[in-house]
Amino acid sequence: MGVSQREVMAALASVKLPEGGDLVSQDMIRALSIDESAGGASVRFVIEAPTPEVARIVAPLQPQAEAAVRAIAGVASVQAVTTAHGPAAKPAAPAPSLKIGQHPTPHQGGPQKLAGIDRIIAIGSGKGGVGKSTVSSNLAVALARQGRRVGLLDADIYGPSQPRMMGVNRRPGSPDGKIIEPLTAHGVTMMSLGLMLKDDEAVIWRGPMIMGALQQLLTQVAWGQLDVLLIDLPPGTGDIQLTLCQRTQLTGAIVVSTPQDVALLDARKALDMFLKLKTPVLGLIENMSTFCCPNCGHETQIFGHGGVRADAERLDLPFLGELPLTLAVRQAGDSGTPIAATDAPEAEAYARLAHRLIAGGMA
Numbered sequence: 001m002g003v004s005q006r007e008v009m010a011a012l013a014s015v016k017l018p019e020g021g022d023l024v025s026q027d028m029i030r031a032l033s034i035d036e037s038a039g040g041a042s043v044r045f046v047i048e049a050p051t052p053e054v055a056r057i058v059a060p061l062q063p064q065a066e067a068a069v070r071a072i073a074g075v076a077s078v079q080a081v082t083t084a085h086g087p088a089a090k091p092a093a094p095a096p097s098l099k100i101g102q103h104p105t106p107h108q109g110g111p112q113k114l115a116g117i118d119r120i121i122a123i124g125s126g127k128g129g130v131g132k133s134t135v136s137s138n139l140a141v142a143l144a145r146q147g148r149r150v151g152l153l154d155a156d157i158y159g160p161s162q163p164r165m166m167g168v169n170r171r172p173g174s175p176d177g178k179i180i181e182p183l184t185a186h187g188v189t190m191m192s193l194g195l196m197l198k199d200d201e202a203v204i205w206r207g208p209m210i211m212g213a214l215q216q217l218l219t220q221v222a223w224g225q226l227d228v229l230l231i232d233l234p235p236g237t238g239d240i241q242l243t244l245c246q247r248t249q250l251t252g253a254i255v256v257s258t259p260q261d262v263a264l265l266d267a268r269k270a271l272d273m274f275l276k277l278k279t280p281v282l283g284l285i286e287n288m289s290t291f292c293c294p295n296c297g298h299e300t301q302i303f304g305h306g307g308v309r310a311d312a313e314r315l316d317l318p319f320l321g322e323l324p325l326t327l328a329v330r331q332a333g334d335s336g337t338p339i340a341a342t343d344a345p346e347a348e349a350y351a352r353l354a355h356r357l358i359a360g361g362m363a
């Protein structure tokens with residue numbers, strides 16, 4: 001069997017950048033080609049840095065990247081080039097002066113469309129910690145791998161976790177102090193309030209400030225042309241959910257829950273909220289459905305099993321699938337490379353979910 005693109009990308013993901021993330025999570029790999037011949041595979045790729053300044057930092061890592069690919073069984077030769085995309089930044093470019101967290105501007109009329117964005121899907125849950133952010137990041141990556149132009153907005157303003165899960169920690173630029181340039185990771189255009197805050201800085205805002213911040217993240221970020229924008233909501237049924245559903249034309253919402261009764265109780269409240277706000281519910285996902293012991297293979301249903309499917313049937317809503325609880329999913333999220341970006345068996349469930357949404361015209 002030949003050398004696959006996935007194997008090469010996985011090897012390149014092992015090359016860490018000094019400022020955080022790696023060559024793949026920072027979306028620097030271009031023009032990857034693998035030519036198989038009798039003597040083995042010749043692999044070529046370009047490391048494209050966003051600016052000449054970053055290229056100077058990344059260039060010394062090229063030998064390490066080549067060595068990582070050369071170590072893959074079946075690779076005979078590796079050729080890489082480091083280039084910079086775009087002109088050199090002006091010296092001492094002003095730091096974004098954009099102030100996130102202002103009062104919302106008055107709004108008239110019903111929910112608005114966002115220019116350039118074809119579909120918007122909100123991903124919510126009733127209870128916290130059920131895996132809504134994990135599902136959002138993995139689904140975004142799985143959709144991008146299937147060729148969709150995907151954006152991911154971390155609207156979990158009190159506990160933004162997407163920067164860590166997607167492996168980005170650069171502060172987004174804002175050359176004019178108004179428009180925020182989103183970052184790219186694993187083929188996904190992303191933005192999170194977490195990228196604008198210092199580590200460990202808490203957000204202590206009242207409702208209007210939160211709504212203002214959400215409005216800024218939706219309208220001041222240069223999202224570009226997207227097939228779908230996924231919005232990772234905070235848990236519960238608060239200001240963010242209300243503002244989003246009332247102001248923005250959503251394609252629909254997906255609700256994530258574990259099968260545990262206490263999670264289901266809260267998930268039903270989230271569903272009720274979406275129904276009351278007339279946001280179509282695209283379906284329910286059961287996360288942490290079963291746990292398969294990596295040592296002995298024994299399956300345990302830690303949080304129960306099947307409760308989300310039963311609720312979907314009872315409410316006549318689509319059941320979008322079950323996702324297992326595995327160590328690999330947690331580790332992948334913590335390392336900044338969602339499991340859906342890898343060849344691990346767990347990636348398959350996200351690929352199926354992405355395929356289902358694309359086939360249904362939802363993504």
Ligand SMILES: Nc1ncnc2c1ncn2[C@@H]1O[C@H](COP(=O)(O)OP(=O)(O)OP(=O)(O)O)[C@@H](O)[C@H]1O
Nearest residue numbers: 128129130131132133134235324325326329330333
């Ligand atoms: N299927 C899974 N297998 C293993 N670990 C998982 C899985 N889903 C989520 N986790 C882990 O559970 C924790 C909580 O997940 P996550 O942050 O995605 O939940 P959340 O619902 O977004 O939480 P919050 O309420 O904080 O927004 C994380 O450490 C994550 O890595």
